[in-house]
Amino acid sequence: MHAAPDTYAIDLPALHSELAMPYTLTPGRAAGTFLAEIGKRRIIGSRFASGLTIAPAEDFSPTDGESDFEFVEVPATGVLTAFTQVGGDIIGLIRLDGCDNDFPHHIVEAEFGKLATGVRVEAVWAEGVENSILAITGFRPAPGTPIGKARPAGDTAAPVTVILYTMKLHYEHAYGPYYARLFDEIRTNRRIMGVRTSDGDTALLPPREIDDITHRRTGTWKACKDTGTIRACSIINMEFLGQTRPPPYVYAEIVLDGASTRLIHMITIDSVEAAKTRIKPGTRVRAIWRKGEREGSLRDIERFEVIDG
């Protein structure tokens, strides 16, 4: 299994791709209050009805889910309960004075080889950082620091309600031999190549080794035409994240002549009203290839347009 295509193997470098997801994170009451207070150098924890005291603050007890709690202010001193070093960065678990839980943070101003569990530590505060646990740069060894106590927090600031956050993930996607030939042919020959289904003459696009429906080996390669028929479409007249062109345009699922599967592409339009009558399932379209440098992707087709008549 997993054979190369029957003509020639092409080893394209991987496709670089980035996913950047914007989030509006909701910290909730407890974390929101902790984040609102930490810029003022106050560490807010939760004391549950059972007596369990934890910091940083949480809405629910991590051990039994209890939600009845009051805010406490806990000291910026505690002990190191475990540690490791990743890269140049020492990460430790800290138990703040008066608390029953550990939490991870950076250990700073310390020599790794001289660290030991049980050592007293104190917070090192960052300048000008708000609404983040990084308002504390980290914890440093502070032998002999007096042991503090958690006490009622009194009035607390209004909780931070939203934290803007973007998760960026990078990928290097392998093409594999089938997609590699598809995109190489698009770049080199402006030709859209599929492979025949396992039991027929029409082509699957994109090409693949195994026919999705029969789960048998697909057939030989076949060049599809760059003309085809719309089988489904939607007129897009709104903006959204991830769009590749400004609206309005038509999103279309097109069966190219010679293929049996739908290719997703775009049809540019001048008027939404005219598109409503002109573009529909059954409408014949042709690819308009992009001028200039070819990149070996579906972007080499600039758009599809309606074949008049």
Next chain:
Amino acid sequence: MTTAGLNRVAVVASAQTELRPAWRNAQHIDLISSVVADVFKGTGLTLHDVDFVIDSGSDVLDGRSISNCGFLGALGAHHKEESRVEEDGLWAALYGVNKIRSGASSVGLIVAYSKPSESNVDAYWSSMVEPFYQRPVSFGQRAASGIQAQRYCAEHGTTLRALAELTASRWRAAVEHGTVAIDSVPSADTVLASPDAAVPLKEMMLARPVDGAVAVLLAREDIARRAARTPVWVTGMGTSLDAHSFAARTPGRLSSCEMAAKMAFRKAGWSADSADVAEVSAASVVGELMVLESLGLAGPGRGLAAATGGRTRVNASGGALPADPIMATGLVRLAHAARQLALPELYGLDRPTRAIAHGTGGVGMQNHCVFTLGI
């Protein structure tokens, strides 16, 4: 607890690609369709006999959401009942076994795959931790593994040299039985000379992410007896989840592994000391020792002795240290454990009858799944 009226379920066959640091010339669908086509060979069963497909993989590692929808054809799931488990593939097998046990289905195809080479594994783990308190301070899988190791070595006096020797022996086993791509088998000195990863752990003491796919075919008793040369019965299953916050878990223990094992052994009616074979997953070499101890194969701090010299043959496939196809590692363990019972001659084993397969997931091995197998 009565099991009357429930079907017995067996592992009929399995198939696995080579596990490589990177399958650069293949897509996910290529790896998946390869094992799906392979798993039926010799069984007499075909895809037509399959009632359902359950698959495991990570959308974050794949770089697309609901990625199984794009892989349905490769999975052999066209117009079939298909379901995705966003956990290690051993949980997919648990789901599949229960579907057959209940009488709802007869034959199930379980598939897990991984291509971490296309992504950033540290970012994948980072995406799993809590975003307000933990992610900003760079807490992730490495830190959790390092802290586990620091605690374990401090408590039990385990030396780095001993950890390196165990690691090297796992790589040797992987070359022999694991179908793992390895250029040269490292010595203990090579392991010790690899860079610090999460002190005290060296880079090679962490599970090595690899690409690959695995498929396991499950069937009801009467079908399994016709299709499999030696049906391998699933005699017990257990699963347990620990607290999401690593710091909130009991230090020095894998409580959820202990609970999952207890659940599986209760169903099986036997305990770890009568297992002939164990295939276990782990995030690090210390993680593997902690799993062996949590399963009951060794007392606290005694995992090293059980890892290589105990009554139970542990990780004849090499386990997760030389090859960790994230999200598929536990299902690979099930495939190897079943193979060792069905084809002991390939492993130099003398009539083994009982096996344990173990999978884990989450930062710092939060979740555990344990299978007991018998012939």
